[in-house]
Amino acid sequence: MPAIDLSRLxxxxxxxxxxxxSPPELRRATLDVLSFYGQRARRAPDSAEGLNGEPALGVPPPVVRAIGAGLQxxxxxxPAAALPAAAALWDTSEREARMIACWVLSALPHEQVAAWLEARAGELDDAGVLKAAVERALEGWRRADGKAYVVxxxxxxxxxxxxxxxxxxxxLEAGLDLPEMEDLQFAFQALTRLPRxxxxxxxxxxxxVLARLADRSPxxxxRFLLEDIQRQVPGIEKLVRLLxxxxxxxxxxxxxxALAIAARK
Incomplete structure (x- = not known):
């Protein structure tokens, strides 16, 4: 990767x-900057894609962080300009622009960010963008109102x-260290409501998240896995063997x- 000129950046x-x-101008200018650094990185053609085919420019992570932190x-x-700016960046469909949008959203400590992301959940098919959405975009609200976050x-x-x-x-995984999750029973109860x-x-x-919970409280x-075995939850055998x-x-x-007994029923 070519050296980044920090003063230019x-x-x-x-x-x-x-x-x-000015969201339209911000969108155009951000894409210009991202395209410049993506071209300089000289990525191989097959690497210029997100993890699940999401458009990506191959921009070095330090560039994305610098832009994101500045806009954050x-x-x-x-704050009144944050949602329009985030929407303009998100709607480019470029992976790096969406990650920068998550930096912008992280500055807003209220539940409106959660509703904003929920409305775009179908666009979170890139694992990297989903990670940024949860760990970065929801960060401000998670810290400000942990109770509403877990609800x-x-x-x-x-x-x-x-x-x-x-x-x-x-x-859930990102919030496991919240005071509201000190009692892990909430986490396990929430998981019982997951359609299987x-x-x-x-x-x-x-x-x-199950791996994290297993490490926290074997x-x-x-107990959680035994209950799922007894209820014959679909996919439980694979999860048990994994954990x-x-x-x-x-x-x-x-x-x-318990798996052996369930198999004989």
Missing amino acids: AREVERLETLFG GLARRN RLDRWIASPHNAVQALGLRA PARGEARSALES AEMT AGRLPPAQRERLMA
């Missing part, structure tokens, strides 16, 4: 900041729509014995 970020109140600071000072993610997890389920599961079997990105998100994870290695030997044996 700083000037470009400053120029983008002057366009924050401006969004904090001018919203509980509803997302119970959604009949796979994309919204994935958003909720990733939000989980599919696509929701399945990947489920496996990821005993509670064992068994994270659990102590005695709990592993209990789960394997």
Whole structure:
């Protein structure tokens, strides 16, 4: 990757900041900057795609972070312009522009960001953008109102729509360190409302959050899996085998014995 001229990048970020109140101009100028750095990176043709075919420009991550951080600071000072700016960047469909939109959204500490993302859940099919949406865009609201955050993610997890389920599961994982989640029973109760079997990105998100929970509380994870075995939840055998290695030997044996009994029924 070619060296980045930091002084030039700083000037470009400053120029983008002057366009924050004019979404169409911000969109055009941001794409110009991203395209410039993408071309300089000289990525191979097959790498200029998002993880699931989302358009991507191959922009070096430090460039995306610099632009994102600059616009995030401006969004904090001018919150009324933040949503229009984020929408203009998001609607480019470019992976890097959507990640920058997530930086902008992170400056807004209210639930409107959650509603904004939920309306676009079907566009979160790129794992990198989904990660940015949950970890970055929701960060301001998550810190400001953890109680409302956990209520919203509980509803997302119970959604009949796979994309919204994935958003909720990733939000659950991102919120595990909140004071509202100190009692992990909330997390396990929320997971019982997930329609099964989980599919696509929701399945990947489920496996990821269950792994975190297994590390945090092997005993509670064992109880959760045993209940799912008894209820013959679709896909439970695969999940048990996936998570068994994270659990102590005695709990592993209990789960394997329960699977064997369930198989004979």
